[in-house]
Amino acid sequence: MRVFVTGGTGFLGTHVVRAHVEAGDEVRCLVRASSPTLALDGLPVERVEVALDRPAEIRKALEGCDGIQHVAGLFDCSPGGAERMRAVHVDATRHLVEAALDVGVPRFVLCSSTVTVGWGTMERPADEDTPPPDPDRVYGRNTGLRAYHDTKQEGETIALEAARRGLGVVVTYPDYVIGPWDQKPTSNAMILQMARHWIPFWPRGGKCFVDAADCGRAHRAALFHDPPGRRYILGIHNLTYRDFMTRVAHVVGQVPPVMPLPRTATRLVGLAGAALSRVDPHLAIGLDRQVLETTAALRFRDGSRARADLGLSQTPIETSIEAAYRWFVDQGRVPRRGARLLHFR
């Protein structure tokens, strides 16, 4: 079996590629001239340079493939970010499903995000059928997070419509993914920061965490899933940020945070971000009020459907944190534990 993967040069995508390679599948991976190839180096994968806005190139790349993993994506709150997110989440999804239907590629897995899914409490976490919240209220009308939400949701609609036309579509919603190979970093940024400095505060919210390699294997399983058209939350461990950060602190040899981040601090930083963005949007990158507020909210989810249908594993979160931390150490991005202790003395 041969699979075409977008986003394979990135964090989650490399775990999807690795799951296919481990299972003996042939992988054809989209790369761009600008892509860092570290995550693919040494893997037996075919690299093809394809522009996702060129349908003819996509059709050619899909020839002889049995499935597509569309993992490419981005969360980009910087100026022009909404258009860049639209290009990958919406336009590229449309080009890929149309090309798949044209060329006769039977299976398609779309990597979306839990940003389009509802949430619940620790006792009653949300599943795939929980109604999503009103995006105007939660994400605002004209914010980077709203553009991420809207473009992910439009991509899902396009893919699920293609399912009604006979394409074997499955949509995944990874939640907070932890593991190695996060070069930017994206969701492992907190681990990297905590390994470098002591962080005294925990955000008041919580999320559903999941191991990156487990996500990669669930993505592979999703490609074979019958009946198609199903949607899967990829999340296992519902944890408050306090709990998560305490576990990170133990793994990286750091003192755990000691107090919650005051609500006024979140609000003030958000207001400062909004004011700065009126002067120059580049100054406000990373200070998006809605993003900051999401860290103050408890948003728990239930990955039972993916556990039952896709065999999503339940790797302990400490194992995932340790793997992410060791990878940052091996890459020279943080000193080794012993070295750091000596350094502090």
Ligand SMILES: NC(=O)c1ccc[n+]([C@@H]2O[C@H](COP(=O)([O-])OP(=O)(O)OC[C@H]3O[C@@H](n4cnc5c(N)ncnc54)[C@H](OP(=O)(O)O)[C@@H]3O)[C@@H](O)[C@H]2O)c1
């Ligand atoms: N990390 C998480 O916790 C998480 C949670 C939920 C959903 N997700 C979703 O998972 C997917 C991957 O995210 P990630 O965390 O792995 O991010 P990442 O490390 O930044 O990887 C993003 C990948 O997308 C590719 N890409 C971006 N724009 C592209 C374009 N215009 N054309 C072709 N390829 C493009 C990148 O290619 P280059 O290497 O060439 O830049 C890279 O391979 C995204 O769809 C994201 O929404 C991630």
